[in-house]
Amino acid sequence: xxxxxxxxxxxxxxxxxxxxxxxxxxxxxxxxxxxxxxxxxxxxxxxxxxxxxxxxxxxxxxxxxxxxxxxxxxxxxxxxxxxxxxxxxxxxxxxxxxxxxxxxxxxxxxxxxxxxxxxxxxxxxxxxxxxxxxxxxxxxxxxxxxxxxxxxxxxxxxxxxxxxxxxxxxxxxxxxxxxxxxxxxxxxxxxxxxxxxxxxxxxxxxxxxxxxxxxxxxxxxxxxxxxxxxxxx
Numbered sequence: 126x127x128x129x130x131x132x133x134x135x136x137x138x139x140x141x142x143x144x145x146x147x148x149x150x151x152x153x154x155x156x157x158x159x160x161x162x163x164x165x166x167x168x169x170x171x172x173x174x175x176x177x178x179x180x181x182x183x184x185x186x187x188x189x190x191x192x193x194x195x196x197x198x199x200x201x202x203x204x205x206x207x208x209x210x211x212x213x214x215x216x217x218x219x220x221x222x223x224x225x226x227x228x229x230x231x232x233x234x235x236x237x238x239x240x241x242x243x244x245x246x247x248x249x250x251x252x253x254x255x256x257x258x259x260x261x262x263x264x265x266x267x268x269x270x271x272x273x274x275x276x277x278x279x280x281x282x283x284x285x286x287x288x289x290x291x292x293x294x295x296x297x298x299x300x301x302x303x304x305x306x307x308x309x310x311x312x313x314x315x316x317x318x319x320x321x322x323x324x325x326x327x328x329x330x331x332x333x334x335x336x337x338x339x340x341x342x343x344x345x346x347x348x349x350x351x352x353x354x355x356x357x358x
Contacts, residue, residue, distance in 0.1 A: 147317050147331060148254070154335030158216040159342065163239070165220025170227040178221040179228075189218050193336065200333050205325055208332045215336065219343065226347060230354040238353060242346040246306055250338070253307030260308045267308060270301040291355060298348035302341050309337040 142150065169175045178185065192215045196208060203211075227235050253260065277294050316330040 142327070144314065144317050147327060148313055151313055151331045151334045152250075152338070154212065154332055155338045155342070158212060158335060158339040161213060161216040162220040162223055162339075162343065165217055166223035166227055167232070169221055169224035170232070174221075175224040175228045179225050182222070182225070185218050185221055189215055189222070192218070193340075196333060196336060200329050201326065203329070205328045205332075208329045212332050212336055216339070223343070223347075226350055230350055234354060235350060238346055238350045242342060242349055245303060246342050246345065249303050249306040250310045253310030254313070256307075256311070260311045263304060263308050267301060267305055270297065274298050274301065292352060295348045295352035295355070299345055299352070302345040302348065306338065306341045306345070309334065309341055312337070 169178055192211050196203075196211050196215075200208060274294065274297070277290070281288055281291070313334050316334055317327065320326040320330050
């Protein structure tokens with residue numbers, strides 16, 4: 126029996142999800158990550174494991190950074206199963222970090238901030254997906270804002286009196302990750318177009334996009350939690 130490459134290509138094309146299915150899967154991965162994170166956070170808070178998480182804060186932080194950079198740098202080379210394992214592991218470890226915030230600010234405020242973040246996130250995600258405006262021009266501005274947040278965080282750790290600016294920085298952080306939500310949602314379409322015809326790469330790109338959206342949501346949530354929590358104190 127002869128091999129027809131055109132039949133092979135057509136069969137591969139039939140296995141590729143539509144843009145709507147691909148987008149839905151991406152958001153489902155993001156929701157799964159959030160469910161894992163908040164289940165671990167609440168579980169750690171109730172069982173007292175939060176105190177261990179606080180002691181291992183820097184170890185957990187370094188581990189999550191390594192995982193995110195590994196996925197960003199090697200997403201095209203790793204297997205789909207490896208990408209899933211990294212995403213689930215990242216979500217689990219970040220849950221331990223979030224448990225510390227629950228212990229500091231309380232479950233009631235955390236639930237309120239989570240719901241508020243969900244509303245803001247949904248609005249900006251819808252805008253990013255539906256708008257015809259090219260949001261790639263925001264990349265430099267958003268990256269610069271992210272660097273600012275990282276530098277401020279380091280300065281606050283080294284020079285505690287920088288905390289007097291925390292309220293302003295929290296508002297900046299919320300604005301940056303709102304914009305990142307629209308930007309990263311629009312990138313879902315770009316990844317779909319770029320990897321169309323390659324089901325494995327689409328699957329990995331979907332998980333990577335889910336990680337980006339997951340980080341947008343959680344960072345927005347944490348900045349809002351800090352902003353409202355500090356105002357109460």
